[in-house]
Amino acid sequence: MEYDIIIGMEIHAELKTKSKMFCRCDNNARGADPNTKTCPICLGHPGTLPYPNQQAIEWTVLLGLGLHCHINEFSKFDRKNYFYPDLPKGYQISQFEIPFCSGGWLDIDGEKIAITRIHLEEDTGKSTHPAGKNYSLIDLNRAGTPLIELVTEPVIRTAEMAKKFCQRYQQILRYLDISNADMEQGEMRCEANISLQEKGKWLYEDGLIKPVGDYKLNPKVELKNINSFRAVEKAVLYEVERQKKALASGEELRQETRGWNEESGKTVHQRFKETSADYRYFPEPDIPPLKFSGQMILEIKAKLIELPSEKKIRFIDEYGFDAITAEILVSDKALADYAEHVVSELESWIVSCGDTWERQKNKLAKLASNYLISELFKHLKANNQTIRDIKISAENFAELMTLVYQDKINSSAAQTILGVMYAKGSDPTDVMYELGLEQMDDTAVLEAVVNSVLAANPDQVAQYKAGKTNVAQFLVGRVMAETKGKANPKKVQEIIGKILKS
Ligand SMILES: [Zn+2]
Structure with missing residues (x-):
């Protein structure tokens, strides 16, 4: 039946x-x-x-x-x-x-x-x-x-x-x-x-x-x-x-x-x-x-505020969040308000850079929601706190996102900085300089490090040239170690490819 x-x-x-x-x-x-x-x-x-x-x-x-x-x-x-x-x-x-x-x-x-x-x-x-x-x-x-x-x-x-x-x-x-x-x-x-x-x-x-x-x-x-x-x-x-x-x-x-x-x-x-x-x-x-x-x-109706179902639709339309992310963000009003504050800071920032929100929103909203939901949640959970307890202002959180977005820091540095911000409520740029975490992005400097790594690893270079291109990951790892994790990994990969193919 x-x-x-x-x-x-x-x-x-x-x-x-x-x-x-x-x-x-x-x-x-x-x-x-x-x-x-x-x-x-x-x-x-x-x-x-x-x-x-x-x-x-x-x-x-x-x-x-x-x-x-x-x-x-x-x-x-x-x-x-x-x-x-x-x-x-x-x-x-x-x-x-x-x-x-x-x-x-x-x-x-x-x-x-x-x-x-x-x-x-x-x-x-x-x-x-x-x-x-x-x-x-x-x-x-x-x-x-x-x-x-x-x-x-x-x-x-x-x-x-x-x-x-x-x-x-x-x-x-x-x-x-x-x-x-x-x-x-x-x-x-x-x-x-x-x-x-x-x-x-x-x-x-x-x-x-x-x-x-x-x-x-x-x-x-x-x-x-x-x-x-x-x-x-x-x-x-x-x-x-x-x-x-x-x-x-x-x-x-x-x-x-x-x-x-x-x-x-x-x-x-x-x-x-x-x-x-x-x-x-x-x-x-x-x-x-x-x-x-x-x-x-x-x-009484004048006191009505936007409720989670409508907010979810708006978060998807206006900010380009995916449905799962939007659902998590609207589940708690304080979290939704915080996320919205971060996003509006990012919006002003991108406009001040001469770009438009419409063009960059998917990238920026995704970046912000990733850090909010996965990274920030880790700290909240570990400390048994909620978004209401955090010391990080939405302005500072948005600033951290701009550092990542501009490749000024890589993701491991961003996580370190977020940890300090979580504990002390500090400004992310100050923490970046204090801890010397700014990403090495200068091509000439990176080329020099890459060349020294290649010279020190002739076997891997030979393997690469024989067609085993996945050894490039090993070489990137060596460069990251040499630079104490500060090199821009994307750029290092490009430089290694360029040098070995020439
Ligand atoms: Zn009574």
Whole structure:
């Protein structure tokens, strides 16, 4: 049997507002003792009233605008009723019928992944179950943290795309500076709904997967406890295989929630799925409906910045970066900004040399991205730092590139200089002179060294003349050694060829 894989994502992200969603408690509880960031409101004491956080609402709208959603000018909060120890009020304030944002899409390399909705709600507390103890612990510091939930249409077809979606979404949350979205910290939590349907027996219409003819749709399974991007891909792949096997053996699948177990690399049954009716949603009576004016939406829209997908396209068009390089550079806004600053310095420089950016951009952008991605990343990784920590100004980085570009230094000297710049933030030209790394480029000087090397290696010269031209590499190596690595290797090769062929 041939199946289509049908995946929809639900992603929760905690907003990094100063205060919680409906009270004034500090929303940053990292490192705080349990239950110290709480008040009667987020503990759900009788008689308290929620007061919505304006910043959280504006950020939700901002995110919706960034993802091309329709912003519902009339919106409201609803109560989602269920009992769980980490939910002090016995209900969660969420949005059911009218979320702040509807529709929209997220672009991944030209493929638009349709979004159903983005709504705002409050997070729950956290329970821990100490091993070997007959009690559980509860920490309500997280209760009431603003939480945005994004739901996609069931339009994702591969585990890889599910992972890419989560990665791009995290980048967007960070670009907009509204969430740290750290998956390991639980600040971003990805859930995948997966079902397998026989090819040709289903269609996607009005946001729903529908059967064709008398085909009975296979139920979807919701995957939880996914703590990394790698786990998104692994969990989906595992679940697809599990469902395939179950279907092949005639086992009837049920709609259920399964948890990903990182150690065993398997998904395990948690519970059979509740439906929205189980939650007895009703409008939150303590918060009046919200109305946005067109003007308010425009004011929020004015704060929208260029997001990674658009930036990637622009980096390719404007700077001539290849797609892989552009993807790496835009993955982090600080890195993208740094790269752009370096490139604009190079652009001014090449113009000051009487050339044009258009003519030299491929060469210069490639050079800069090579040094940024391979060389600079090596230092960042070795020092466990990010681009935010570096001492090298974009101006100095660009200057190093111009030294390489003009053949004033060779690549091994450039790496040495970059190491010094990384440690001290120095100016590359100063380092070049201090360490005597300027490339030997003078033809007469190089010819003299080449002649002495040739005289000292008559066997290799004879081999070359007998047709074994690859011994030239050995001779270049000797010249590089003689000049302590400072000779221009390209030029040395040319000179050796010229002398031996004459
Ligand atoms: Zn509170």
